[in-house]
Amino acid sequence: TTGTVYFSFILNITSLGSLNATGGYWTGLIESGSTSVFGATIWTRLNGTGFDIGINPRTTAANTVWSTGPYSTSTSYFIVGSYQLVSGTGNDVVKLWVNPALGGSEPAATITATNTGGTDLASLARLFLRQDGASATPGNIDYDELRIGTTWAQVAPGGSTPTITLSSPTQ
Numbered sequence: 001t002t003g004t005v006y007f008s009f010i011l012n013i014t015s016l017g018s019l020n021a022t023g024g025y026w027t028g029l030i031e032s033g034s035t036s037v038f039g040a041t042i043w044t045r046l047n048g049t050g051f052d053i054g055i056n057p058r059t060t061a062a063n064t065v066w067s068t069g070p071y072s073t074s075t076s077y078f079i080v081g082s083y084q085l086v087s088g089t090g091n092d093v094v095k096l097w098v099n100p101a102l103g104g105s106e107p108a109a110t111i112t113a114t115n116t117g118g119t120d121l122a123s124l125a126r127l128f129l130r131q132d133g134a135s136a137t138p139g140n141i142d143y144d145e146l147r148i149g150t151t152w153a154q155v156a157p158g159g160s161t162p163t164i165t166l167s168s169p170t171q
Contacts, residue, residue, distance in 0.1 A: 001085065001123040005029060007040075008080040008155035010144045011053075013073050017139020019046045022061060023054070024136025027143075029083050032125035039121045040083035040094040044138055049073075051138065055081060055096035057115035065113040067098055078102075080156055082109075083124060092120040103158015 007029070023045025031037035043054035043064050050070030056063050071077060080097040095109035127148055131137050147155040 003150060004082050004084040005040075005124045005148070005150060006080060006082045006152060006155040007127055007146070007148045008078065009146045010076050010142075011079045012076045012142040012144075013044065013051060013071075013138045013140065014142060015139030016046060016051060016073060017137070018135045019044065019051065019138045020135045021046050022136065023052070023064075024061075024132030025056065025059060025064075026132055026137050026141065027127065027129050028056075028081070029121070029124045030126040030128050031121045032123040034125075037121065038128065039092070039115075039124070040081050042079065042081055042096070053077075053079070053096065053098060055094050055111055055113055057083075057092060057094045057113050057120075058118050060118065063113065063115075063117060065096075065111045067096065067111050071098075078156075080152075083121065085121065085124070089120060090116055090118065097156075100156060102156050103153075106152040 025041035025043045028038045028041035041056045044051045047070035052066045052069040054064040054066040082095045084093040086092050092115045095112045098110045100107050149155045
């Protein structure tokens, strides 16, 4: 009901299918006690032979903020989204990062949108995956390594690569 909720995943769109230039949303967060009140929705739209990625505080196409693309099919991208519950009305903030550095503190977002024209979510409970209309969702989406948390570190953890030493057994 307060603060920021983050979610991250690896995205690989292997086929654009009949995705159009308006696009649509296929993942985001759901308000507590609801099955259809969405926030921090992640969008894709056709851009030439590739696609753009966008974020929206809610679900109205006109309120989507788009990243500069196009992104390529059959390429993996690390995506982080967030929804910040801000005191007051019509002012919650959503952010999207594409391939941010892992570990450390939260970097500047790739794109940001503020909910200036609609009702804010009261609380967050779940993440959803869905298929939008046939022309609004890419043909094939691979979605992996889903993480949800209340801190940047929980969804974009750093770490070192382990060192592995091989040796011959001794007798």
